[in-house]
Structures are given as C-alpha cells and as structure tokens.
Amino acid sequence: MGSAPAQIPTSFGHELRACLRCRLVKTYDQFRESGCENCPFFKMDEDHERVVDCTTPNFNGIISVMDPTRSWAARWLRIGRFVPGCYTLAVSEALPEDLQNLCEDERIQYVPPKRV
Amino acid sequence: MEDEEYDDEQALDDLEDEEEEDDRSSKKRRRSEFIDDVAEEDEDEEEEDYDDEDEDYGGGGRGGGGGGRKHKAKRRTGSEFFDLEAQVDSDEDEEEEEGEDDFIVDGGADLPDEVDGRGIHRRPLLPREDEAEDVEDLERRIQARYARSSHTEYDEETTDVEQQALLPSVRDPKLWMVKCAIGREREAAVCLMQKYIDKGAELQIRSAVALDHLKNYIYVEADKEAHVKEACKGLRNIYSQKVMLVPIREMTDVLSVESKAIDLSRDTWVRMKLGSYKGDLAKVVDVDNVRQRVTVKLIPRIDLQALANKLEGRDAPKKKAFVPPPRFMNVDEARYSHCFLIYVRELHIRVERRRDQITGDYFENIGGMLFKDGFLYKTVSTKSISAANIKPTFDELEKFRTPGENGESDMASLSTLFANRKKGHFMKGDAVIVIKGDLKNLKGWVEKVDEENVHIRPEMKGLPKTLALNQKELCKYFEPGNHVKVVSGTQEGATGMVVKVEQHVLIILSDTTKEHIRVFADDVVESSEVTTGVTKIGDYELHDLVLLDNNSFGVIIRVESEAFQVLKGVPDRPEVALVKLREIKYKIEKKSNVQDKNKNTVSVKDVVRILEGPCKGKQGPVEHIYRGILFIYDRHHLEHAGFICAKSSSCTVVGGSRGNGDRNGDAFRFNNHRPPPRVPQSPRRLSRGGHQNDYGGRHRGGRGGHDPLIGTTVKIRQGPFKGYRGRVVEIKGQSVRVELESQMKVVTGKLLLMWGNLFSFLFHGYLYGQLTTVLFAVDRSYISDNVVVSTPYRDAPRYGMGSETPMHPSRTPLHPYSTPMRDAAGIVF
Numbered sequence: 001m002g003s004a005p006a007q008i009p010t011s012f013g014h015e016l017r018a019c020l021r022c023r024l025v026k027t028y029d030q031f032r033e034s035g036c037e038n039c040p041f042f043k044m045d046e047d048h049e050r051v052v053d054c055t056t057p058n059f060n061g062i063i064s065v066m067d068p069t070r071s072w073a074a075r076w077l078r079i080g081r082f083v084p085g086c087y088t089l090a091v092s093e094a095l096p097e098d099l100q101n102l103c104e105d106e107r108i109q110y111v112p113p114k115r116v
Numbered sequence: 117m118e119d120e121e122y123d124d125e126q127a128l129d130d131l132e133d134e135e136e137e138d139d140r141s142s143k144k145r146r147r148s149e150f151i152d153d154v155a156e157e158d159e160d161e162e163e164e165d166y167d168d169e170d171e172d173y174g175g176g177g178r179g180g181g182g183g184g185r186k187h188k189a190k191r192r193t194g195s196e197f198f199d200l201e202a203q204v205d206s207d208e209d210e211e212e213e214e215g216e217d218d219f220i221v222d223g224g225a226d227l228p229d230e231v232d233g234r235g236i237h238r239r240p241l242l243p244r245e246d247e248a249e250d251v252e253d254l255e256r257r258i259q260a261r262y263a264r265s266s267h268t269e270y271d272e273e274t275t276d277v278e279q280q281a282l283l284p285s286v287r288d289p290k291l292w293m294v295k296c297a298i299g300r301e302r303e304a305a306v307c308l309m310q311k312y313i314d315k316g317a318e319l320q321i322r323s324a325v326a327l328d329h330l331k332n333y334i335y336v337e338a339d340k341e342a343h344v345k346e347a348c349k350g351l352r353n354i355y356s357q358k359v360m361l362v363p364i365r366e367m368t369d370v371l372s373v374e375s376k377a378i379d380l381s382r383d384t385w386v387r388m389k390l391g392s393y394k395g396d397l398a399k400v401v402d403v404d405n406v407r408q409r410v411t412v413k414l415i416p417r418i419d420l421q422a423l424a425n426k427l428e429g430r431d432a433p434k435k436k437a438f439v440p441p442p443r444f445m446n447v448d449e450a451r452y453s454h455c456f457l458i459y460v461r462e463l464h465i466r467v468e469r470r471r472d473q474i475t476g477d478y479f480e481n482i483g484g485m486l487f488k489d490g491f492l493y494k495t496v497s498t499k500s501i502s503a504a505n506i507k508p509t510f511d512e513l514e515k516f517r518t519p520g521e522n523g524e525s526d527m528a529s530l531s532t533l534f535a536n537r538k539k540g541h542f543m544k545g546d547a548v549i550v551i552k553g554d555l556k557n558l559k560g561w562v563e564k565v566d567e568e569n570v571h572i573r574p575e576m577k578g579l580p581k582t583l584a585l586n587q588k589e590l591c592k593y594f595e596p597g598n599h600v601k602v603v604s605g606t607q608e609g610a611t612g613m614v615v616k617v618e619q620h621v622l623i624i625l626s627d628t629t630k631e632h633i634r635v636f637a638d639d640v641v642e643s644s645e646v647t648t649g650v651t652k653i654g655d656y657e658l659h660d661l662v663l664l665d666n667n668s669f670g671v672i673i674r675v676e677s678e679a680f681q682v683l684k685g686v687p688d689r690p691e692v693a694l695v696k697l698r699e700i701k702y703k704i705e706k707k708s709n710v711q712d713k714n715k716n717t718v719s720v721k722d723v724v725r726i727l728e729g730p731c732k733g734k735q736g737p738v739e740h741i742y743r744g745i746l747f748i749y750d751r752h753h754l755e756h757a758g759f760i761c762a763k764s765s766s767c768t769v770v771g772g773s774r775g776n777g778d779r780n781g782d783a784f785r786f787n788n789h790r791p792p793p794r795v796p797q798s799p800r801r802l803s804r805g806g807h808q809n810d811y812g813g814r815h816r817g818g819r820g821g822h823d824p825l826i827g828t829t830v831k832i833r834q835g836p837f838k839g840y841r842g843r844v845v846e847i848k849g850q851s852v853r854v855e856l857e858s859q860m861k862v863v864t865g866k867l868l869l870m871w872g873n874l875f876s877f878l879f880h881g882y883l884y885g886q887l888t889t890v891l892f893a894v895d896r897s898y899i900s901d902n903v904v905v906s907t908p909y910r911d912a913p914r915y916g917m918g919s920e921t922p923m924h925p926s927r928t929p930l931h932p933y934s935t936p937m938r939d940a941a942g943i944v945f
Contacts, residue, residue, distance in 0.1 A: 005312075008306060008310050009306055012300075014499070018874060053700070056410055057626075060327075060373045061322055061325065062302045062305050062306065063305070063371075064305045064309035064325075064328075065322070065323045066308070066322055066324075067322045067323070070287065071337055072289050073322070073323045074322070075282055075373055076282050076283075084312070085309070086305070086309055089327070089371060097501055
C-alpha cells in the first residue's frame with residue numbers, strides 16, 4: 001500500500017461531491033471536515049466556502065481505486081498518482097479561476113476537464 | 117519554496133548516489149545533466165514516481181506471487197527511456213529484492229505516520245537532516261511527498277496521443293464485469309473500497325467502477341478472476357457467481373464517460389420534469405449547489421379557486437385531472453389580468469408583499485408561493501428539472517419576455533441555446549457578430565474553426581487580421597435581403613428571405629407560405645435553396661382551388677401537417693377555413709372565363725384590378741375563376757398567402773387578356789381589348805418602388821399545361837443549375853419546373869423574365885423575393901438555343917435598362933413571332 005487511503009464516502013446519494021481537481025469523491029460533510037486528501041492546499045477544512053468552490057455534485061460514475069499505481073484504470077483516468085479512494089470518472093466543470101490561480105501558485109498542475 | 121525544492125533535489129541526489137547499483141542511478145545520471153535547471157524538476161519527479169511505483173509493487177508483492185512478475189514487466193516499461201537499461205536489467209531482480217525488503221521494513225514501521233495522511237502532504241516536512249538518521253526513511257518521505265505533488269507531470273500529458281500510450285496492454289490488470297443489485301452500483305464499488313481498507317493488500321483487486329448509465333453491473337479491475345470473486349465474497353450487493361471478462365479493446369470504452377456538462381447557471385433555460393408544470397419552460401434564477409436546489413421562474417399555472425379553498429381550510433376537491441393553463445399572476449400590474457387581482461381579492465386570498473433579504477427584490481407571497489412580475493418563483497431540486505438539450509420555442513420565449521425586458525437581457529438566455537449547437541455550426545465564410553465581451557457587436561466573417569474557437573476576420577479596421585473567439589461568444593449574423601434556410605428549431609426546413617433583423621431574431625419571408633416567420637439567427641444558414649416544404653397532401657396542392665363538403669369552395673393557401681387552410685370563395689370578406697383532407701370533395705380544374713366590370717373577358721392569369729370592396733386598388737393575376745368569383749394573387753398582399761377573393765364584376769382587367777390568341781399566334785386578338793391598352797410600366801419604374809404594376813405585362817404560365825412555354829427547351833441562367841438545359845414541365849406562379857436533359861431530374865426554379873425568345877431563369881431563389889431586383893439582376897445577353905416559343909416579341913428598348921437592356925439584335929429576327937405586338941414589359945412570373 002503506497003499511501004494512506006482517502007476517506008471513503010459514507011453515503012451514496014446526492015450528498016456526494018467530487019473534487020474538481022483530483023476528482024476524489026466524498027460527502028460534503030467529509031470534505032468540510034477534513035478537506036481533500038490529494039489537494040490539501042485547497043484548505044477546504046479551514047474554509048467551508050471552499051468546499052462549494054472546489055467540489056461539484058455533478059459527476060459521472062464512481063471508481064474505487066484500491067491500488068492506484070497498479071490499476072490500469074487509474075492510470076488511464078490519470079488518477080494513478082493520487083491516494084487510494086473513491087474517485088469519479090469525470091467531472092464536467094472546471095475549477096473556478098481563482099482556485100486555478102491558487103494551483104498555479106502552489107505549482108500544482110490543474111487540467112480542466114475536456115468538454116464534450 | 118524554490119530553495120526547498122532544491123534542497124529536496126539535493127537530498128535526492130545524495131540518496132541516489134548511495135544506491136549505485138540501482139537503476140535509479142541511471143536515471144539520476146541522466147537527470148544530472150539538467151541538475152541546475154529548475155524546469156527539469158518535473159522530469160525528476162516523474163522519475164521518482166516510477167521509483168515510487170516500484171516500491172509500491174514491492175509492497176503489494178508481499179501479498180501474492182503475482183506481484184513480483186508484474187513488477188518486473190512494469191519496470192521495463194518504466195526504464196525504456198534509459199540508456200543503461202540493458203546493462204542494469206540483468207541484476208535488476210536481485211537488487212530489487214533488496215530494495216523491497218528494505219522498503220517493507222521501513223514502510224511497516226512508518227505506516228502510522230502516513231495514516232495521518234494529510235500531514236505528509238504538507239510542504240514543510242522536509243528536510244530535517246539533523247534527525248535524518250535513516251537515509252531510507254528520508255528517501256521514503258521524499259518520495260511520499262513527491263508522489264503527492266508530482267502527478268502534475270502525469271496529468272499534463274492529456275493530449276490524445278499521450279493517452280494512447282496508456283492503452284491497456286496484456287500485462288495490465290483486466291476488467292471484469294460483475295453483477296450487483298440494481299441501484300446499488302455505487303454502493304457496491306464503495307463497499308469494495310471499504311473492504312480493501314479493512315483487509316489491506318489481501319484484497320487483490322485494483323479498482324472497482326460503477327457507471328451511472330449502467331445498471332445492475334459494476335466492473336472490477338484485477339489480474340485474475342479468482343481475485344475478483346475473492347474480493348466480492350461476503351458483499352451482499354454483489355453477485356459474483358458469474359464474472360465476465362471485458363475484452364482488452366473494450367476496456368477504454370468502459371471508462372470513457374461523456375461528461376456532458378450540465379451548466380446550471382443563472383438564466384439557463386430548463387424544463388420542469390415533474391408535477392403540474394411538467395414540460396414547462398423555466399428560467400433558472402438561482403442555483404444552490406450545496407443543497408442541489410435551483411430557483412426557477414415559471415409562468416404560473418394556478419387554480420385560484422382551489423388555492424382560495426385551500427387557504428381557507430375548505431376541503432379542496434380531490435385531485436383534479438386538469439392542469440390549469442399557464443397565465444401570468446399579475447398582482448399589481450393591470451396589464452395582463454386586472455381581473456386576476458380582483459379575483460384574488462374576491463377570493464380573499466391574502467397577498468403579502470415581501471422583500472427578499474438578499475436581492476432586495478419584492479415578491480408577492482400568495483399562499484406561500486412567491487410571485488414577481490407575474491412569474492412564479494419556485495425552488496426545486498436540481499433533479500426535478502432537465503437542463504440538457506432545452507430548445508425553447510419561439511412562443512415560449514416570447515411569453516417569458518417581461519414588459520420591461522428588452523432584447524438585451526434575452527441574450528443571456530440565448531447563450532444557453534448555443535449549448536445545443538451542433539458540430540460544424542460555423543463554417544468558413546459565415547457572417548458572425550460578437551455577442552459578449554469587449555468586442556460585442558463586432559461583425560466579421562468566419563475564417564477558420566477549430567475545437568472551441570472560431571477565428572474571424574473582423575469587419576472593423578485596426579484590428580488584427582483574425583481574432584480567435586469562443587464560439588459561444590458568437591452568433592450568426594444576417595442582413596435583410598439574405599436568402600436563408602432554417603436548419604434547426606420548429607421551423608426547420610423553411611427557406612425564405614430575411615426581411616428584418618431584430619437582435620438575434622430574424623423575420624423571414626417564407627418561400628412557401630409567403631408569410632413572415634420568426635427564427636433565431638442561430639438556427640439559420642445562408643442558402644440559395646428554395647424549399648417548398650410540404651405543399652401537397654393527397655391530390656391537393658398549395659394554391660389549388662377545391663370544392664368542399666358543403667359545396668363551398670376556396671383556394672388552398674396553406675398546407676399544414678394534417679389539414680389545409682382554405683381561403684373561401686366569399687368575396688369582400690376573407691374567410692379562412694381549416695379543412696381536413698376528407699372534407700374536400702374534389703379539385704376544381706374547370707377553366708372558365710367571366711366578364712369584368714367592363715365586360716371584358718377575364719381568364720385565368722389575366723391581371724385584374726379590384727375596384728371595390730376592402731381590397732380596392734389591389735391587383736394581380738387571376739389564379740382561379742369559379743362561379744363568378746376571382747381568386748387574385750397579389751404578392752404584396754401579406755395575408756392569405758397573397759390571395760384575394762373578389763367578384764369578377766368588381767374587377768377590371770389590366771393590360772391584355774390572355775386568350776388562346778397567342779398560343780395560336782393570333783396576335784390581333786388583343787385589339788379586341790376594350791379599355792385602351794395601358795402603357796406597361798418599365799422595369800426601371802418598377803424598381804423605384806412602383807410595385808402596383810409588377811404585373812403590367814401579361815402573365816404567362818398557369819396551370820394545366822396551358823402555357824405555351826411548357827414543353828419548350830430552356831437553358832438555366834443562374835443558380836446551381838446554371839448552364840443546364842431542360843424542358844419546361846410546369847409553370848406555376850413564379851416558379852418553373854424544368855426537367856433537366858442531362859440529369860433526368862426535375863428542378864424548380866423561378867422564371868424571371870420572358871422576353872421575345874429570351875428566357876431568363878433564376879433558379880433556386882437567387883435574389884429571390886424582390887421582383888424588381890430580380891429584373892435587373894438578369895443578364896439578358898443570353899439567348900437560349902433550341903427554343904421554340906410562341907411568345908410575342910416585346911420591344912426591347914422599352915426596358916431602358918442601360919447596358920443590360922439591349923437584346924442581342926442579331927437574334928431577334930430569328931424568332932418566328934418576332935413581330936412587335938405591343939409594348940410590354942418583361943414578363944415576370
């Protein structure tokens with residue numbers, strides 16, 4: 001096991017949200033309480049407004065990645081570098097601009113979703 | 117920050133130096149060339165990631181034998197880039213073994229650290245060299261850290277080509293399709309994750325996928341089917357008796373979900389999915405992403421009586437089947453429904469006026485429902501509206517336009533319409549206008565279109581040659597006079613000429629109905645095509661004269677999907693009936709002549725002027741004659757497809773009557789014409805706006821094969837069929853149907869001018885619509901070959917149209933009936 005897994009969603013309904021950067025899926029409350037394991041620099045746990053900005057309820061499909069480094073699916077979806085956890089296959093929205101800038105400042109790559 | 121990175125690098129270097137045998141060193145060597153280059157940092161990280169990966173494999177390898185092999189294969193892919201790979205490869209395994217051991221020991225000891233998870237991702241963890249008792253430990257931490265921040269590199273390569281490199285190979289784990297309880301797909305995937313967390317590496321599956329669009333199944337990624345079954349054991353939502361292997365080619369399909377963007381933002385048009393508003397158009401006014409609710413603006417459907425009953429606690433009648441029609445609830449504005457207010461008061465419904473805390477807008481609260489400007493504001497779950505592919509009809513949009521709103525604010529909502537644009541919406545050469553941003557209202561032409569952007573050549577000077585704009589910032593642009601075709605929306609298929617441009621709405625004079633239609637500029641392409649649309653049901657066609665059930669008769673002025681609109685033969689008072697096919701007895705084809713007020717004979721196609729009645733002064737060719745009633749076609753008459761119904765006795769023939777004479781070559785028949793022959797208007801005068809005499813000439817054409825032109829060979833002068841020769845098969849109104857010799861097909865075009873033995877045909881609506889323009893647009897130098905016509909020659913100089921005018925002198929005498937009979941203008945059909 002490479003790294004500690006992220007929190008696992010505690011429910012499966014529409015409380016679920018996906019991080020707009022790493023696509024980690026958790027409930028709103030989970031994001032609010034402990035932020036995103038892959039994107040700590042968003043500091044969602046410190047600023048609850050951030051949760052709304054950094055995550056979206058609109059996502060498509062869930063993938064539980066147990067072993068990101070050895071999962072072909074994770075590699076294909078480009079989440080192979082993230083911690084094990086539940087992710088979504090795709091988000092449609094892009095990160096708000098100010099947060100994209102934040103990524104830039106942190107020298108974290110952000111790749112906006114491709115529009116279909 | 118940067119310094120820190122350097123430190124890390126330095127640390128890494130040190131580390132790597134220690135492990136000379138490891139292939140890491142080879143990477144290092146490569147990297148060291150760039151050591152001073154900050155930009156190369158990523159390169160580094162990438163490499164480190166491979167290492168990381170390797171170690172992970174080691175970790176996983178603990179659990180099962182499969183891991184080791186896997187690892188080796190994996191490593192090969194990773195080290196392909198390194199020159200020393202071959203050299204290193206031989207002892208790789210042994211070395212690796214050691215490395216793994218080390219890692220496992222350390223990893224085990226440090227795990228608790230990592231469980232803390234987030235702490236490790238924080239930047240200022242490194243370095244604490246003073247405490248760095250263990251190089252391995254330090255290394256591990258560095259890697260842990262890089263693993264976190266370095267997926268940057270990984271994600272960067274999102275081009276398709278690079279994605280190709282990630283295609284599954286035989287060495288990758290496979291996907292297995294496993295049945296699960298319906299509706300529990302996500303849950304099943306999450307349960308597997310939870311199980312993995314509980315059991316750790318014991319669970320040898322790599323991932324589990326639940327797709328939103330696939331019910332009853334999940335996918336599990338693993339090397340072996342047995343691993344899948346093992347993992348699913350004991351989970352009640354997953355039925356793993358039968359697992360199906362996904363073929364390697366289809367693996368990517370499983371994961372490619374289209375993330376159709378649902379842009380729920382202010383001013384988005386949506387449709388209600390549930391309740392009494394089901395199917396109704398609504399406009400989003402507010403979005404609460406957290407609670408997943410939206411506030412929408414609707415045209416209310418309120419049963420006030422029921423509301424009153426409810427408010428007074430009276431028993432409301434049990435759920436009624438009927439849905440109240442949408443109407444505006446105008447409480448303070450008399451404009452729509454003054455009586456509503458009175459009604460509301462009468463019913464003792466309390467209207468409360470409240471101010472919204474946030475927006476400061478005033479709402480009327482009636483029984484818990486909020487109204488503003490007559491609209492109902494309703495907050496609903498995002499699930500109960502659909503936002504995909506919403507195409508509001510024109511009527512709906514019109515209704516949504518509140519009195520104060522002008523076209524400007526419509527624009528915001530228009531942009532949601534753009535979301536439905538098809539691919540290839542803009543094409544090179546399209547005229548466009550910018551609708552958003554700094555360049556708003558800039559016009560230009562499309563030069564090039566790529567994925568998202570449209571490159572336009574701006575109209576305005578002083579701007580770059582081309583500008584790249586997002587296609588959402590653009591709207592098609594048309595000018596009055598353009599001939600267009602509607603390519604989407606409710607009017608799809610219609611063609612016509614743009615007569616007015618109101619913002620992004622065009623008013624088009626339809627070719628078919630001659631009526632004005634309103635369409636979005638965005639739904640339209642410039643086209644010279646003239647479609648007639650549906651003009652025929654059964655045996656009956658547009659403009660046919662038909663006898664109806666009740667022995668009344670009329671002319672078909674519009675063909676609808678199931679019925680005809682018939683302008684009845686009632687003089688002086690237009691009466692239109694909607695008639696079904698079965699209500700028509702037969703088509704009246706009998707041709708009769710009647711006498712006009714001056715006892716002149718009026719035949720079909722003669723131009724008459726109406727002398728009495730509401731349409732007094734109008735004139736046009738007679739299309740049908742029946743029981744003393746004339747159906748006159750005046751294309752300037754905008755109602756009833758241009759048809760006017762009048763008694764023959766209240767009309768007078770203008771110009772000459774068309775009899776059998778010209779067909780027989782009996783030119784002198786015209787001398788019998790009683791009123792002094794009018795001097796026909798020259799086309800030039802027509803062009804100056806005198807349209808009254810468009811029909812000053814005699815009208816040729818007609819139906820039932822009467823026209824001498826029918827059967828003659830003509831050559832097409834303009835349009836897509838330019839140069840083709842064909843035989844005239846039908847002439848109706850302004851259109852001519854010509855059977856093309858070379859193509860064995862019949863095309864419809866417009867007969868522009870017939871003049872002596874000269875024919876000018878305008879096909880496919882080129883410059884369609886404006887008669888005068890048309891006349892001038894025709895180049896008369898053409899003389900068609902093979903034309904056998906029995907048309908009286910008309911005095912060419914009469915046209916007085918300058919250079920265009922003179923008919924080719926040498927040709928004229930060739931015509932058998934070239935004797936000038938009377939001065940006549942060009943004949944325009």
